[in-house]
Amino acid sequence: MIRSTHLPLVVTILTFLAAFVLCSGQYPAMMSTRVVANLLTDNAFLGIVAVGMTFVILSGGIDLSVGSVIAFTGVFLAVILRDTSIHPLAAFALVLAMTIAFGAAMGAIIHYLDMPAFIVTLAGMFLARGLAYVLSTDSVPITHEFYDVLQSLYWKAPGGGRFRLTGMVMLATFIIGMVVAHRTRFGQNVYALGGGAQTARLMGVPLASTTIGIYALSGGLAGLAGIVFSLYTSAGYSLATVGVELDAIAAVVIGGTLLSGGSGFVAGTFFGILIMGLIQTYIVFDGTLSSWWTKIVIGGLLFAFILLQKGLTWATTARRKPLIDFAAP
Amino acid sequence: MSEDTRPVLSATGISKFFPGAIALDSVDLTLYPGEVHALLGENGAGKSTLIKCLTGAYRRDAGSIQLDGEEISPTSTQESQVHGIGTVYQEVNLLPNLSVAENLFLGRQPLRFGFVSQRRMQREARRILGGYGLRIHPAEPLSTFSVAVQQVVAIARAVELSGKVLILDEPTASLDRDEVEMLFKVIRQLKERGLAIVFITHFLDQVFEICDRATVLRNGRVVGTRELAHSSQTDVVHLMLGRQLESRVQDRAPQTAGKTLLEFKGIGRKGMLEPFDLAIREGEVVGLAGLLGSGRTETANLIFGAVPADQGEAWLRDQKIALTSPRDAIRHRFGLCPEDRKTDGIVGDLSVRENIILALQARQGWFRPLNKAKVNELAEAYVKALDIRLASLDMPIRFLSGGNQQKALLARWLATNPDFLILDEPTRGIDVGAHAEIIALIEGLREKGMALLVASSELEELVAYSTRVVVLRDRRQVCELHGEDISTRNIVAAIAQGHLEEVA
Amino acid sequence: TIGFSQIGSESGWRAAETTVTKQEAEKRGIDLKFADAQQKQENQIKAIRSFIAQDVDAILLAPVVATGWDEVLEEAKDAEIPVLLLDRTVDASEDLYLTAVTSDLVHEGEVAGKWLVEEMAGKPCNVVELQGTTGSSPAIDRKKGFEQGIAGHDNLKIIRSQTGDFTRSQGKVVMESFLKAEGGANICALYAHNDDMAVGAIQAIKEAGLKPGQDIKIVSIDSVPDIHLAMAAGEANATIELTPNMAGPALDALEAYLSSGTTPPKWIQTESRLYTLKDDNQAVYEAKKGLGY
Amino acid sequence: MTHGLQATLRRVAPQLMILAAVLLLNVIVFPDFFRIEFQNGRLFGNLVDVFNRGAPTALLCIGMTLVIATRGIDLSVGAVMAIAGATAASLVADGSGWVTALLGALAVGVLCGLWNGVLVAVLRIQPIVATLVLMVAGRGIAQLITEGTILTFVNPGLIHLGAGTVLGVPTPILIWIGLGALITLGVRRTALGMLVEAIGINESSSRLAGINSRVLLICVYLVTGFCAALAGVIVAADIKGADANNAGLWLELDAILAVVIGGNSLLGGRFSIVASLIGALIIQSVNSVILLSGLPPEFNLVIKALIIIAILVIQSPTVKHALYILRASAESAGVDTPAASASAPLAKSTETAR
C-alpha cells in the first residue's frame, strides 16, 4: 500500500519516467547509456549538495552558502596541491574538516544567536566566496597524478557511456543519506525540527546539537561536492558554481520536499536532480533555443513541475477520509 | 500520603519573572510517591509557568528543585525526561508531520544494529495505544487524527517517559467522558506503581474524583495546599478565587425567543457533514451536543463559511444569502469563536488591543482605521467586562494565559456587535470563576436578543444556557431537545442511543 | 550538424558573438545546435557531453574558464568529434582540440597601455582602472597586459583599481567613487577592461562636471558600438577591437579539415585592432549597430 | 502624532546607531567623506552617493518589507527590475514619450507582482519557490525584449529619472524617500499595516476574523512588483540603457538583507519600512567603505561578509537580550535611583539562573 506521505515521492518518480520516455520518443539518442551515464556524472556534485540541502530543508532551514563552499573547496585544493607536496587524500580530509567546521559554525550562530538561517547562510555565502577570491582569483589547474588515477576509474558501458567514480560517490551519498534520514535518531530529530522547533524542544529534541549537526552535514557534503567538482574539472576556480544553491533547492523542491520543513524524502531529491538534468539535456538536444528562451523555458518547466505536484497533493488530500479512532469502550 | 514518606520531588522558592509581570513568586510544591496532586488556580495564576519551570522548558529565575532528595536543575525538557519526568504541556505539543509511532518514541526509538527499527516501533506503539482503547494505524501521520486522539498520544508518550513524575497540564480539556475514564484508569495504575502525578484542570469534579491533594495558586503565589478527602468544592473554589462563587439561580431560561433570524435548508458538505435543516430565532441559544468527532465544529465552520457548504441554502431574515467565506458571514453580522484558539483564534504577536479590534477593523475595511481613542475605549471596556488579566493592552496576546486568550477572543467578536454568534467550546480551558461569568454573559446576550449557537462538550453548561439542544452523531443531526426536555440525562441518552445502534 | 556551447549572454559582446556565429553557420548551410550555459562551466560540460551523445560532427566551445576541460575533451576525442575553441584557449593538451580562434587578451591590454604611453608622451599621469569581474580571465589578462604596456614608464601610475563587474552601472558607480576619493583633477586617464564600463564611467565623469576624453583620457577594450558613438562625440579616446566573429575563421578551418584533412594551426589569432579618434567612429558605429551587440 | 514619531525613533534606534558606526568607518578610510559641495548644478559628495546609489535597494526593500511581513519572500525583484528597464527602454525606442514608458514599465512590474501574488495567494505555492520561477524566467523575458543587447536610449525625460536632479538633489533620492514616505503613511494611517502583520503572523486566524487575506497578499506582491519596476527604470535611466543581463542581478539578496538589518523578522509579523530603508543605507555605506578603502577587489566580498556578520550578530535576539541584562545590572550597580532598583531583582535573578 502506498502511504499518503509517500505520494510526493511516487509522483516525482513517475514524472521523471514519463518525461524520460517522452524525450526519448522525440530524440531516440537519449535512450542510450551515454545519456544515463552523463546524467549521473554531470550532476554528481549537485546531487551531493542536494542531499545536504534536503536535510537542511527538512529541518525547516535553508543553506545558501553551498555554492560558494564548493568553489572555495576547489580553489583551496588547487592551491594547496600546487604550493605544497601534501597528498590529495590528506588535502581532502583537511578541506572536509574545514567545511564541516564552517557549516557547524553557521549552525551554531543560527541556534545560539537565534538568527534566521537564510541570513546567516547568506553571509556564509559571501564569506566563502570571498575567501576563495583571496586564495586565488585565477583558475588554478590541478595536475597531481592521483587525480589522474581517480579520473581513470570508470566503467565504460556498451554504447559509450562512462560510469565514473564521482557518479558512484553521489549514489553512495544518496543511499547513506536515506539511511541517516529514516533510520537514525538524528534523522528523526531533523524531521521533528521541521515539524516545529518549539514543539520539538518541548518533546526533548536536542535543538543545539541537531541544528549544528544539520549545517555541519550540509557544509561537509558541500565540501565533498567541492572535491567531486575538482575531480570533474581538475581545477579550482573562485567563480565556479555560482547559484548552485538555487539549483539544489529547486531539485529538493521538485523532489517533493516541502520548503517549510518536516516532510520529504532524500530519495525524492535524487529524482529531482535527474529531472533537472533531463530538462537541460533536452534543451541541448533541441538546440534551437536562444539564450533568453533557455531561461524562460527552464522557469516554465520549474513552474509546471510545481503545479503538477501541487495538483496531485491537492487531489489526494481533498479525498482523505478521516480515520476512525476510538474503539467502543 | 503518610507524613514520613520522602517526597519524590520538592520544589522550593520557584520564581519566574516576565517583562512586566511576575508569573511565579516563590512557589513551593511537594510531590509524594503514589499521589495524584492537583494544581489549581484561575487563568493566569501561573500553573503552566510553574510546570514549565520545573521541567526546564523555561529558565527559572530563582528556587531549587530536588528529585529523590537530590538537587536537579534541568535546563531542557530533554534533561527532565532523562530524570524521569514526563510532561504533557497545555496545548498539544506533538509533531503533526511525524507518524503516531514516531511521536510516541521520539528521542528513544528502539534500535536494531544501531538503526531505528520502524517495525518494532510500530508494534510497540500499537500495544501502548491499545492500553488507552485507541486502535489506530501508528504509521499514519499524526495530523490525520483529531485533537482528541492527539491528546491521548501525547499522554501516552508522557506516561512512557515518566519513571518518577508525570505532569499533565489540562489533559482533559478536549477529551470526552469515555476517554477521561480511560485516562483515569491509567493514572490509577501509575499511582499504584508509586509515581507522583501532577494534574492540572479546571474541572473540579475530576479533581475530586482522582486527586489526593491540591495546591492552589493565585497570582503566582501558593495560597494553600489541601488534602482533598477533607475539603469541599466550595472551600477549594474559595481558595482559588479569593471570594465566594455566587450560587447561580438554576432557573430555566424563559422562552421569549423573537422572530426567526436564520434558516438553513439542507446545508451540508460531502465527506464532512450530512445536510441538515436548522432555524435560529433572535434571543435563542441553540446548543450543539455530541461526542468527539460528531461534527459540532464542522457545523459551526460550515455555517460561518470557514468551510463553504457545497449544498443547501441559507436565509437571513427571509432573504437568501451566500455564505462562501468568513467575510460573507461577518458582513451579515455573524461571529465565530473557534475551537482551536492557538491556530485559528489568536494572532500571537499582535497586541491584546489589536486582537480585540481585529474583526471590527476587518469589517470596517482597509482604509477606514478605527480611531485610536475609540480603540482604547473598546479594549479597556472589554478587558474590564470580561476580567481579562494582563500586564498591559500592548503586550502580545500569546503571552496571556490560555483562559485569558479565550476571553480576549470573545471580546473580539462582542466588539463587532454581532446578530448571530457561534461559540465553539467557549469555556475550554477557562477557570471556574470565568466559567460562571461566561455562562452569565451568554445569557445576557440572549436576553438582549442576540442569537447564539454554542457547541460544547460540557453538558451541564449546555443545559444551563440552551433554549434548544441539537444532538449530533457521526456528522449528522440525530435529534433536537426543547424546553423541559433539556437535561444532562436526556442528552447523554440521545448521544448514547446512536452508540448502541452503531455497535449493534 | 555542429554543436555550439556558448557561455551565456552576460554582455552585449557575447550576444553579438552568438548572433554572428549563427549567421556564419547559416551562411555555410550548417545546422547549428546552440546551448546556453548560463555562465556555468558545469552546464558547458553537460552540453558537450550531450552533443557527444547526439553524435554531432563538430563542437564549437566558448569556454567560460581555461581550466577543467581535459576529461570531457577526451571523451569527445574518443568519439572522434573535433572540438574548436572560440575566444579563449584551454589549459589542456593540444591534441584534445582542433584549433582555437581567440584574441590575445594580454595583448589587448598591452595595446591599450602602449597607446596611453604614446598619448601622454612622458607627461605625468595618474591612471584609474576599472577591472572586469573578479576572477574572470579577461580581467586578469587585460590587467596584466596593461601593466606590461606601461612598464618602464614611470610617468604613468595606476592609483586606483577596482572591479566594475564588466557592467555599465557598476562602471559608473565605481568611477563616481574614484572621482571623489582622488578628486577629478588628479585623474588623468581611465583604463576600463571593457567598453560598457567605460560608457558608464563617461556618464559619471560628465556628472562630476568634467569633460571625458579631454580632462580624463579614456581607453577601453571590445569596440562595441556605443563606445564608437562616444568617440565620435570626443568623449572617449581609444578602444581595441575584440571581434565577435570567432566562428568564421573556426568554421573555415573546420571545413578545410573535413574536406581535405588539412590540420589548421593550433591557434588562430584574431586581430586586435586599435581604434582612436582618428578613425571615422560614426561610420564604425553604423556598421556595428546591426550585429546584435 | 509626536507619540508615533517617538515610537518610530525608538524602533529604528539600533539601525541608526549601526548606520552611524558604518559611516564613521567611511570617515576613517576617507576623512573627507562628509564633504558635500554644490557642483555642476547638483549636490556632489560621498554622502549624496550613498543616498543616490542606495536608491534601487531602498526601493526594493519597501516592497520586500511588506512581503516579508506576510511571511513571504520575493526572489524575483531583480528580474522584474530588468524586465521593467527593458520595457521602458524599448518603449522610448519605439518613439513613445517618457511618461508612457514609465507607466508601461510600472504596469509590467505590477503584472509581474500579480503573477507572483496569484501563485502565492491563490495557488498556495510557497513564496520562495513561487518567485523563483520568475527569478529564473524573468531575466530571460527581459533579454527577449532587448535581444541580449544593452538597449541605449537618449530620451531626456526618462534619463532625468535616474541621472537628473531636482533642485540639485539627484532624482532617485527624491523618488525613494517619497515612495517610502508614501507607503509608510499608506500602511500606518490606514488599517493596512496591522492587517498585513496579522496575516503574516497567523493567516488562518486572520481569515476567520474576516480579513480578505488572499486579496491583501496579492496586493502586497503588486506593491513589490511596482517598487521593483520603479527601481528598474531608475537603474536603466541612470546608465541611459537597459542592461537586461545585469540590471538588478542579485539585488534581491541585498534587499532581503536590508530588511533583516532593519530588524524585521523573516518569519513575518511586525515590520517597519523606515528601519528597512535605513538598512538599505547601511548596506550602501558598507559598499562605500569598500570602494573608498582602495583595497584590491579580491577582498570586497570578505569585507562585506565580515561587516554584515558583525551587524547581524549585534542585532541578534540573544545578544540584544544579553545587552539588555548587562545594562540593567549596570544600572542597578550604580546610583540607587528608584527605577534602577525596580529593575534590579529581575536582572540579577535572570543572571543567577544561567
Ligand SMILES: Nc1ncnc2c1ncn2[C@@H]1O[C@H](COP(=O)(O)OP(=O)(O)OP(=O)(O)O)[C@@H](O)[C@H]1O
Ligand atoms: N512569555 C511571557 N511573557 C510575559 N508574560 C507571560 C509569559 N508567559 C506567561 N505570562 C504571564 O504569566 C502568567 C501566568 O501564565 P500561565 O500560562 O502560567 O497561567 P495558567 O495558570 O496556566 O493559566 P490557564 O489556566 O489559563 O492556562 C499570566 O499572567 C501570563 O500573562
Ligand SMILES: Nc1ncnc2c1ncn2[C@@H]1O[C@H](COP(=O)(O)OP(=O)(O)OP(=O)(O)O)[C@@H](O)[C@H]1O
Ligand atoms: N483536517 C481533517 N482531516 C481529516 N479529518 C478531520 C479533519 N478535521 C477533523 N477531522 C475529523 O472530523 C471529525 C470531526 O472532528 P471535530 O473535532 O471537528 O468534531 P467535534 O464534534 O467538533 O468534536 P470536538 O469539538 O469535541 O473536538 C473527527 O472525526 C475528525 O477526525
Ligand SMILES: [Mg+2]
Ligand atoms: Mg495554563
Ligand SMILES: [Mg+2]
Ligand atoms: Mg469541536
